[in-house]
Amino acid sequence: MSKQKIAVFGAGSWGSALAIVLADNGHEVRLVGRRAKQIDEINGNHTNNTYLPGITIPTGIKGFTEAKEALCDVDAVLLVVPSKVIRETVRSLLPLLSKKTPIIHASKGIEPSTHKRVSEIIKEEGLGSDQMGSITVLSGPSHAEEVALRQPTTVTVASEDDEAATYAQNLFMNQQFRVYTNPDLVGVEIGGALKNIIALVCGVTNGLGYGDNTKAAIMTRGLAEIARLGVHMGANPLTFSGLSGLGDLIVTCTSVHSRNWRAGKMLGEGKTMEEVLEQMGMVVEGIRTTKAAHELANETNIDMPVTKALYSVLFEKIDPYQAAEELMGRVKRNEVESLYDL
Template sequence: MVLADNEHEVRLWSHNPSQVNEINLEHKNHKYLPNIELPENIVGYSSLSETMEEIKIVILAVPTKAIREVVGQIKELEPKNPLIIVHVSKGIEPDTLLRISEMIKEELPEAYLDDIVVLSGPSHAEEVSLRHPTTVSVTSENMKAAEEIQDLFINQHFRVYTNPDVIGVEIGGALKNIIALAAGITDGLGYGDNAKAALMTRGLAEIARLGTKMGANPLTFSGLTGIGDLIVTCTSVHSRNWRAGNLLGKGQSLQEVLDNMGMVVEGVRTTKAAYQLANKYEVKMPITEALYDVLFNGIEPKDAVDRLMARVKTHEMEDLAIALGERGFEG
């Protein structure tokens, strides 16, 4: 909708023909954006090959687990001109521990790929579709490509910043979903604002600790794709990860939650990947470890919270010092 408002021709590919017909005939998407009128210059397609004809820029907006499959389908089309791929997904692949931009690079030969740009930040679709003020960041290894995408998207409702820190932007966007799941659990348990404030603050410390160890700039985590995305995902009823955690806190099993949601909950998959990354980089991530135990080891949410509160005492500023030290800052 942002691109359509900027008077671009937008082709929206879907594997669901009925959804395509609804978009083209009614200019609606009742399942995901009820009561929203879609601009007429958004045209739905069922055929990926037709969607891709003479296209230079692809916005990849699919769940992390579908990235390889969809990029593989693009590769099979053998694009005539190298593509700029803009991904807006937020996750890390378990086991390979690759960020999404790294997954795209693995799947798409260089001959078909011009640049990869990451667009991330606090941006619930429900609010963007209402043209409420929204601000995000774009990043790329090629900042000229990031600036091109900045120009493509920016308007009076949708402000876009550039940020050269690809690792930090992707890690912040992915790991905040873990903390949002945990925040939902504390709300489901009825623990209130004190607990959630502590969880978000200490969660951001974990994100910065791991991200910095992986090569990110610690300052990124105080920006839109760090604390900004963390706030909106941990506090909004629009957040799928918060809603899933809330149901877990109220006693539902993980399978029950996933069945009831009917939508992808990226934080579940990312928790496994972050747990593996913490072990790989030898980074302390107690909230992530506690959530991993709830999701995959059958630990009761209340018991996990009790264990977090009973941890050995430590110094709050230690995390910041570690993060800054990793980047060569002193003092």
């Protein structure tokens, strides 16, 4: 693939790690962040120690604080910002893009007020239309810290446009970062968003002192309810047995690298949601997504007991022990039922 000019919005750990992958592949990367001090560090010291301590930022990455400058003559845009600022980010970019430009996003979440997926928000705000280029999502089991260390990683790119998915695959694919394509945009986005809920719950169980049996139960039953809601929204059920379903669930629910798992552990240890967020100092996407998924489950009459239990802890201030007891004390069920009635 010829050298491409890529503007990456979001200079946190994941945005920086993906920028490193692109730079390793010989592309010109413009990494956009809001804090001048951080961008000066990237350009001057070739480090981003707040988010990727100990990692050298390749010289093929240049930091920017001004979107207009970063977008000059770009071939593609990569959005790696928290889902809560996707709308305002897209609104700011739209008047600056003068040509049809592929939009790739690696953000995970569902908007509570509208219950829209990230690609739906991007398109609603004016990008991803026929005139402005296609939308592709990149998702899968991938801790930023390990990607930045060039450890073997596999992810999925999904788009309604096969050519767009292949373009993204070619941008990122290398010996350490293997990229698959998937036509199921809905399923990949749903899997990537809802696994953060299950990771939070797994963290809570660790904080309560429970062990591997409990974690295995939460992950397995959590995957079942992710698939239930995803299929209802139009996803292919096979997607949830792949990288953006089972794979992402494993890596996020079992690792100390996972901010959702760490946040859940603090909740299980007795901290309030406000205390957790203050101590984390970073966005915990699963909290916001829990609210959206709980509302969606109620609206669609989809059974999501793990999500419901977490919602009661986060937003109804139910004690985690009580929520766990209520989850275990539900009526008896048959495990092997239809996908819709699990």
